[in-house]
Amino acid sequence: MVTGANGFTLISLLHLKSVYPDTNLTRIILRMDPTIEVNERVDMVVLYKKHADMSTLALPYKMRWKGREITFTQLGLRHPTAKGKRMIHVFDVSDGIDDYRLEFDAERLTWQLIAVIPGGSS
Amino acid sequence: MSNRQYNLNRENPSIMWIDLNSAFATAEQQAHPSLRGKPMGVTNRLSKECCVIAASYEAKALGIKVGCRRTEAMAKCPEFIMLETDPPKYHHVYEKLATIMKSYTHSVKMKSIDEGILDFHGTQLEGKTDELVRIGHEIKDRVRTEIGDYMKINVGIGPNRFLAKTAAGLHKPDGLDVIDHSNLIDVYESLELQDLTGIADGYGSRLRAHGIFTPIDFLNASEEILKRHVFRSINGHYWYQRLRGYEIDDYESNLGMVGRQWVVKNPTNNDAYLRSCLHYLAETTGMKLRFRNVEARGVCVWLSFTAGGGFVDKRMYKVPCYSNQDIWERVSRLFDNRPAHMSVRTIGLYLYKLEPSSKSQMDLFGIEQNKRFLTQAVDEINDFYGVFTVYSADTMEGKKHVTQKIPFGGTEYFNLLLARK
Known part of the structure; x- marks a missing residue:
């Protein structure tokens, strides 16, 4: 092998x-x-908080991907970026083991799983 | 010798130095919890021989520092993780940090991407050390809550920039220290000569050659010795003042040149491909030039070849240029002089002999004025709709290949992004 x-x-x-x-x-x-690039549309449950600062106003809560439900327990960082004229919000989140990079396209209203960093990687 | 005999600056501190630790690496560890506590770094483009442009604290502890090649890093730590830079992420962190700092005083100067100075002179907080310490702790808390819980900063407070920066380096990665006339001697006694900011191998050897081996020896040296024998220039006077806490570093350095370079993705001598990439670099350089509100008289194009060696051609013009068309015309002419058969590995250009923009000057026939209006209109469209909404068709190929990478040190790139908001 x-x-x-x-x-x-x-x-x-x-x-x-x-x-x-x-x-x-x-x-x-x-x-x-160690990044595994995925680039797939995913189903997403998002929490919108009434009172929170900009960085935690909207939080990805749960994602369905490849038949699995993944619940996020930690927000690493959220930052805005642009793809052409489209505003994209990048959420780096973790389920406690693996890290996920998610992108929300504010124009098309789509959620995409961009990449996964497996937690065991070193 | 007593503090008074050293002629130390007895003013209460009013300068605060903020230092974000290993900024890019920490931002990645903030974003990716699984990377926290691990030796990791970031690089501009991943390849076999890429080098580290920021290393995490864990990597630094293993001897992996900025500039270290991938192979060297892997030899020191086989588990070393390297990610590619993510400029929008760092821009976000920089913007947040700058916003926090600007909420305390109008006088904020970002010294580099991860360092900045707050000057409290002329404010109600001038010389109020306890208040500055409280603000220092508050900034630390705000960085954790507003940027991320893994972000740590060092805060240094001192009567001048030099001592504030020295204070910020005393207890990394999460320190807050004050240096003033009352503890300056103790701090110098705890440091090595080359721990002092600005004293690297060159100055270190020069000082040692004159019997100055420690910061205390340096402080004991007379101004005359430093000026006439050690530095043999006005630098001796500056160091004499700086070490005693007097401010001599509060000045704006002049912008010498603007430019860009790019490591060609697939080294080639293909004229159309190289020309398109160079044209793209020329347009982004023009954008930087106009952002700084300057014009350039000198133009330089340089190349390095895969077979070794390189090509440099530069020319000084009587009339300065600022528009993309003029810059490209001049750059293109110099590029024509290269040995066309050589395969190019790195391509670059810079504009020098910069002078303030003369936008207000009128010309007799209005041609210059029309050119200015056109350039201004294109810049405004690009500012509003995004960079390169309007661009030369010739740069299309280059635009596909050349990407913006994080420059070492300077804040120009991030300030350009902030100004565009």
Whole structure:
């Protein structure tokens, strides 16, 4: 069995690439960046708080992705960015184990899971 | 020797230095809880030989510092994690930090992306050390609540910028210290010569050659010795004053040049491809130039080749330029002189001999005025609808490949983004 960096085997890398074609395997093989790029639309439950500061006014609460329900327990950072003229709100959240990068497109009103950083990566 | 004999500045401190620790790396650890407590860093573009532009505290503890190559970092720590920079994230953190700082005094100067100064001179808080300490703690709390719970800052308070910065470095990563005439000697006794800001290997060797081995020796040295023998310039006087807490660093440095460079994604000698990328760099440089409200007389284009060696060509013009068309015309002419068969690895340009913009001057035939109106109109459209809403068709190919990366040190890029809001 060929075992690469981060404990990935050749088969698991190929599987990863087939499931998440956007993922840059070179980065994983070189042990640099554990990010798995997903870029998929997801179902989302969001909490909108009446009284909160800007950074926690809207909080992703729960996501359904690949048949799994993932509940977020921690907000890392929220920051705005732009894609052309479209305003995008980036939410970096965690379910206590893995980190997820979510993007809310304020024009199209869509939620997208951009990437996952597995918690065990080091 | 007593404090009075040292002729120390006895003024109560009114300068506060704020230092955000390992700014980019901490912002990533804030965003990704799974990376907290781990040796990690960020780089501009991930590759086999990329280098660290910010390292987390855990990485620094292992000897992985800014500028360290990936291979070197991996040799020191096989578990080292490296992410690519995320400029919008850092822009957000910078903007939040600047907003917090500006809510305490009108005089705020961001010294770099992760450092800034609050000057309380001329305010009700001038010289009120206890109040400044309270504000320092308040800023720390606000950074945690308004930016993120993992963000830590160092706060230094002193009578001048030098001592405030020194104070900010005493208890990293979450310190708050005051240095004034009452404890300055004790602080100097606890430091090594090269712990002092501004004393690196060059000055360190020069001082040691004159028998100055510690900060206390430095403080004991007479102004005459420093001026005539050690530094052999006015710098000796500046250091004499600086060490005693007198302010000599409160000045605006002149902008010398603006420019951009880019490591070519796939090194080539393809003229159309390189020209389009260079044109794109020229347009972004023009944008920076106009943001600073200056015009340039000098233009330089430089290249480095994959086979080694490089090409530099520069020219000074009588008439300054500021519009994208003029900049590109001049850059393009210099680019024509390169050895066309050589494969290019890095491409760059800079504009120098900068002078204040002469927008108010009228010309006889109105041609210049029309050009100004057009440039202004395009800039306004781009400010409103987003960068590169209107751009030269020639830069389309370049725009696909060249991306904005985080520059080392300066705050210009972030200030440009803030001004656009």
